[in-house]
Amino acid sequence: MRDHKTVSIADQIFEQLEHEILTGKYARGELLTEMKLSAELGVSRTPIREAIRRLEQEHIVAETGRGIVVVGITKEDVLDMYDIRINLEGLAAERAAKNISEEQLVEMGEVLALQKFYIDKPDNDNSSKIKNLDSQFHTLLYISSKSPAIGNVLQQVHRKITKYRRASVRKHSRAVQSHEEHMAIYAALEAHDSDRARALATEHAKNAKKSIMGMEI
């Protein structure tokens, strides 16, 4: 069912700040003040306050004696998150193979086709678009698992490692390989083959972790 939820300013500010912290705009240890953010983002302090409260709950920022400080995510956090993916993504795919609808398969097919389109244009830096389509693919996978518990955990993890996912698909060879892995998972979902979907999704997550091992975290 299409989402009819109202989007609040506080939610939007939270998403924006979370993205900016996780992609490195605000460095670990940097002090954030409501006034500074209010001026930068052009909104009143009320949604800023609400967003900071949520970021604190996510342990992305922390209240210290000096004020609100950016915590971001550590190297250990990143590796842990990839391990969570390795362990959970297979389960999501197994459930999705059982529960995915025709409509969702069509949508997934369109996402993969568009992803291939951008990957086949290596001259431009389409890594942002490719990463976004990667997110869409995984979101569809989690939704079609029909397990909000699994889906919510994986969505959060995916969001938090967004910087590394983007860096990973900047390498053309990894982008190509990742897409092939998606296509294989898609075929397993189409065939409603739970075991195969689980195995392929777990392998995909392991390869994703390998691809970031050489990076500066």
Next chain:
Amino acid sequence: MLELSSKTNLLKEDDYRYSLQEVEEANLFRDLFDYDQVPKVSFNHRLVPMSMPEEIWITDTTFRDGQQSVNPYTPEQIENIFRLISKLGGPYGIIRQTEFFIYSKKDREAIERCRDLGFKFPEITTWIRASREDFRMVKDLGIRETGILVSCSDYHIFKKLKMTRAQAMEHYLATVKDAFEAGVMPRCHLEDITRADFYGFVVPFVNELMKLSQQAGIPLRIRACDTMGYGVAYPGAALPRSVPGIIYGLQHYSDVKSEHLEWHGHNDFYKAVSNASAAWLYGASGVNCSLLGIGERTGNVPLEAMVFEYASLRGSLDGMDPTAITEIAEYFSEEIGYKIPPMTPFVGRYFNVTRAGIHADGLLKDEEIYNIFNTEKLLNRPALVAVSKTSGLAGIAYWINQNYQLKGENQVGKRDALVAALKAWVDEQYEQGRTASLSTEELEAKIEELKNERS
């Protein structure tokens, strides 16, 4: 039964449920609306609490209600205006939605062009006649929400639709069911609500709508439409004209949440803006507007007015870019050929132009004395003076400084010889019978002449 209100954190009684009151004859509220007299406002002194929602926003009907009263816009014009609406509304979607027709090829081309821009806001919604096929068309276009007309006064039910109240309700509910079956969120436009029997029809009808929504698991939006501009915001005014009463009543007796409640008004009695603000203050999250207030008869709530109302009430523009208002005004004037009345707030040619000499003197000393706010910063429209027969030396000096963008030491003062010479010439023009203000071109030509004489 008592329950704790999440709004007030106080115990409240589970409210009485109003049921449909069928009537033999239309209730036209003749005590208030005698067609041969000016409509009257009555008071019952029932004060309802102000309850500004956590989030408020603006929705737009430029391409629908706005377009019904002017020549149709081309798809390209719609796309350009859409861009400007998005720019004005800012990244957080304070201008949240805009509605389109879908019937003609041009309508659908316009939707495609706007959608291809990929903006998050405003969201594209539609307005339809509401047949089953129309709902499917909306869904096929990938649109989430559509407006449908559910006229709620006996003026419309009896005289236009030729139905009884029960028949009208049944007809509307069937239509809404079709919307839910198609998976589309309906936005029910309660047309002519300020002449409707609020407790005898509106509340019972909305209660049924809410039941359907709950069963379908899809929310619905209620748009309270003051179709003829009869609404009033006076505290203690009685229904059906009371805007606070309508908003409070829909929330209190029909459990409509703020985020699903919006106000749509017209300006027939000069109350469009204050009524829209009242709707926000008393609990509606949305106010529906059109650019420059262009719309039926005296027009809709001007969107640009509500931009400033928002900032006044919330203490922040929350990302909106009001300089886009000036771009919008220029686009409508130059591209579309719409003549904006010159004294229109924020967009008229003279909205921040001072004519009186004594006021110009104040402006010269400190712009803030006779300018409402920093119009140059917020609207890209520096405060100006018009040079006319009442202009004094200060006004003329101010005009020269603004026109030639002279700053600091380069500015001329009212005692400057050039200013005195120009003033003498201006006075002569009006002594010879001139009545209109002097144009920029005339003044520049005269200044050039005077400078040459002096050098």
